[in-house]
Amino acid sequence: xxxxxxxxxxxxxxxxxxxxxxxxxxxxxxxxxxxxxxxxxxxxxxxxxxxxxxxxxxxxxxxxxxxxxxxxxxxxxxxxxxxxxxxxxxxxxxxxxxxxxxxxxxxxxxxxxxxxxxxxxxxxxxxxxxxxxxxxxxxxxxxxxxxxxxxxxxx
Numbered sequence: 001x002x003x004x005x006x007x008x009x010x011x012x013x014x015x016x017x018x019x020x021x022x023x024x025x026x027x028x029x030x031x032x033x034x035x036x037x038x039x040x041x042x043x044x045x046x047x048x049x050x051x052x053x054x055x056x057x058x059x060x061x062x063x064x065x066x067x068x069x070x071x072x073x074x075x076x077x078x079x080x081x082x083x084x085x086x087x088x089x090x091x092x093x094x095x096x097x098x099x100x101x102x103x104x105x106x107x108x109x110x111x112x113x114x115x116x117x118x119x120x121x122x123x124x125x126x127x128x129x130x131x132x133x134x135x136x137x138x139x140x141x142x143x144x145x146x147x148x149x150x151x152x153x154x155x
Contacts, residue, residue: 018069019068019090019091019114020091020113021090021092021114024092026094027111028094028108028111029093029094029095032117037059037060039060039119039120040119041119041121042118042122043121045089045122046122046123047123048154048155049088049123050086050088051084051086051126051127051128051129051155052128052135052154052155053127053128053132053135053136053139053152053153053154054124054125054126054127054152054154054155055123055124055125055126055139055142055152056122056123056124056152056153057118057119057122057124057148057150058120058151059120059148059149060117060118060119060120061148062093062115062116062117062118062147063089063115063116063124063148064091064113064114064115065091065114065115066113067147068087068091068116071125071142071145071146074141074142074144074145075125075139075141075142077141078134079130079134079135080130080134082129082130083128083134083135084127084129085125085138086125086126086127088125088126089116089124091113091115091116092114092116093115094111094113094114094115095111095112095113095115096110096111096112097109097110097112098110123153124146125142127139136152140152
């Protein structure tokens with residue numbers, strides 16, 4: 001490279017995103033069950049372990065990586081410098097989508113990102129280091145960003 005020239009590097013957004021697995025065994029997964037109302041409640045990750053307050057799911061559904069990130073940002077903005085927030089879930093399931101205005105058939109779509117199947121009873125976020133009112137308000141704001149119903153639980 002000569003002096004005076006700029007070297008431009010292109011960065012893929014899906015590889016640099018925080019909530020993306022480093023490696024997956026299969027590029028595309030099968031769809032699985034879609035009616036999350038018939039799913040049994042979760043048995044692991046149901047208690048508040050790290051913080052003093054937690055955001056628990058009361059319904060089931062799929063949460064995408066960008067929804068987790070936006071909920072985390074909304075919650076941590078309200079906490080301040082003394083508060084600490086833990087994310088207890090990680091999206092490891094790839095989801096696919098076909099481009100707009102493409103007809104049916106001709107195979108499955110390309111992977112678009114990663115999501116997670118959340119069952120009722122799973123603790124999603126935990127908060128500690130702030131007063132009760134601030135913790136509940138930050139978890140409430142984080143819960144509004146998620147596509148499932150949530151409630152706030154204490155240790």
